[in-house]
Amino acid sequence: MAASLSRPCFISLHLPYRQGWGQHLASTFRFQPVAVRETPRVRQVALQRESAIFLVNERLAPASTSSHDFLYDIDPQPTLGTASNVCFEVDDVPGLCKRLQSQGCSLLVPPTELRDDAGSVTYGVVSSVVGNISHTLLDRSCYQGLFLPGFQPIQGAPSATGDGIKITHFDHITYVCPRGGARAALDWYQRCFGFQRFLLNPRERPAEGYVLGGQGVGMLLLALQSAQGTPGHGCKLVFAESLSQNGTNQVDTFLEQHGGAGIQHVGLCTTDIVSTTRALQQRGARFFTPPTTYYSQGGKAEEIRGAGQDPHMLAELGILLDTTVPGDKGQPGTDATESPSQEYLMQIFTHPIFSEETFFLELIDRRGAPGFGEGNIRALWKAVQVYMDQQQ
Numbered sequence: 001m002a003a004s005l006s007r008p009c010f011i012s013l014h015l016p017y018r019q020g021w022g023q024h025l026a027s028t029f030r031f032q033p034v035a036v037r038e039t040p041r042v043r044q045v046a047l048q049r050e051s052a053i054f055l056v057n058e059r060l061a062p063a064s065t066s067s068h069d070f071l072y073d074i075d076p077q078p079t080l081g082t083a084s085n086v087c088f089e090v091d092d093v094p095g096l097c098k099r100l101q102s103q104g105c106s107l108l109v110p111p112t113e114l115r116d117d118a119g120s121v122t123y124g125v126v127s128s129v130v131g132n133i134s135h136t137l138l139d140r141s142c143y144q145g146l147f148l149p150g151f152q153p154i155q156g157a158p159s160a161t162g163d164g165i166k167i168t169h170f171d172h173i174t175y176v177c178p179r180g181g182a183r184a185a186l187d188w189y190q191r192c193f194g195f196q197r198f199l200l201n202p203r204e205r206p207a208e209g210y211v212l213g214g215q216g217v218g219m220l221l222l223a224l225q226s227a228q229g230t231p232g233h234g235c236k237l238v239f240a241e242s243l244s245q246n247g248t249n250q251v252d253t254f255l256e257q258h259g260g261a262g263i264q265h266v267g268l269c270t271t272d273i274v275s276t277t278r279a280l281q282q283r284g285a286r287f288f289t290p291p292t293t294y295y296s297q298g299g300k301a302e303e304i305r306g307a308g309q310d311p312h313m314l315a316e317l318g319i320l321l322d323t324t325v326p327g328d329k330g331q332p333g334t335d336a337t338e339s340p341s342q343e344y345l346m347q348i349f350t351h352p353i354f355s356e357e358t359f360f361l362e363l364i365d366r367r368g369a370p371g372f373g374e375g376n377i378r379a380l381w382k383a384v385q386v387y388m389d390q391q392q
């Protein structure tokens with residue numbers, strides 16, 4: 001039987017020695033430092049915005065032979081910044097670890113109990129079949145503290161209200177897989193963790209996945225959603241694989257610069273993408289913007305107005321908008337007659353966060369649309385292409 005996971009508790013980032021990116025996430029993206037653990041060798045800081053938590057891990061000393069310096073994680077020994085661990089809350093850590101091992105999954109940290117005055121937690125760490133990714137499985141049902149045992153709460157963290165940034169939770173995590181590897185990764189997550197298939201777009205054929213071709217784009221996308229979780233708050237996993245003939249694109253560049261498969265981006269759900277993008281831009285966050293023709297060609301301005309948004313405002317900020325084709329939603333369990341039209345989503349993507357062309361963040365504002373916008377993905381792909389050409 002497969003495990004049933006709820007949404008991620010945290011996503012863990014590892015920085016090479018001496019890269020102050022935790023500070024960047026705190027100051028630019030206004031994630032609040034809520035808890036810290038520091039030893040002579042490592043610092044781990046939990047940064048939170050509503051239910052989205054990043055655990056930022058960094059070494060304070062250059063090298064260590066121990067892979068157990070980091071609590072609730074393992075050390076991927078990065079030579080560059082990487083998002084390598086997704087922690088899921090589960091009910092029965094020992095039982096799940098045993099089941100996963102019997103499926104051939106390697107157990108990096110066996111079930112371990114940690115406690116402090118606020119109670120106890122049990123966790124274990126397993127490796128994924130994709131690149132350097134691992135998963136921490138955590139039961140914190142007997143814990144009342146702010147974050148986790150071993151961490152100290154950070155007092156006097158700046159207030160996150162009234163700054164215009166409305167980020168609520170992790171919407172999706174996108175993995176870059178090696179060529180030919182996306183289907184196997186999807187099958188593994190379905191079999192081991194009980195994720196269910198999610199069709200990205202009405203045009204996706206389940207057996208083939210969502211193939212984006214033509215106009216310089218070549219990519220296969222497949223997706224899963226967690227079986228459990230608050231409705232509308234589940235986190236999807238997206239598996240991307242390059243089908244492109246020429247290797248200078250976002251997916252192949254990730255593989256090359258990351259040194260293999262891994263987490264390419266995290267979609268942060270926002271309830272107000274306009275005010276959030278504006279506030280983040282004012283704080284120095286840099287986003288990919290589509291060419292201005294994106295807003296003037298092919299009826300895009302009418303599409304944006306029809307959705308009740310202002311094309312000039314979206315163009316000024318670089319926000320992308322895609323509407324769902326009415327009556328063609330194709331998602332299992334959704335009734336196309338429920339709301340006839342104007343389900344749409346808006347997205348914007350940051351520049352890579354670390355010094356390499358690897359990990360980035362996305363803001364996604366879903367107005368009833370559960371899938372992913374083909375026009376938005378194409379616009380991002382083109383904007384990245386222009387950016388990479390300028391870098392050369």
Ligand SMILES: O=C(O)C(=O)Cc1ccc(O)cc1
Binds near residue numbers: 174251267
């Ligand atoms: O649209 C999204 O958020 C996706 O996750 C799809 C996607 C996958 C890979 C890319 O390089 C760009 C977009």
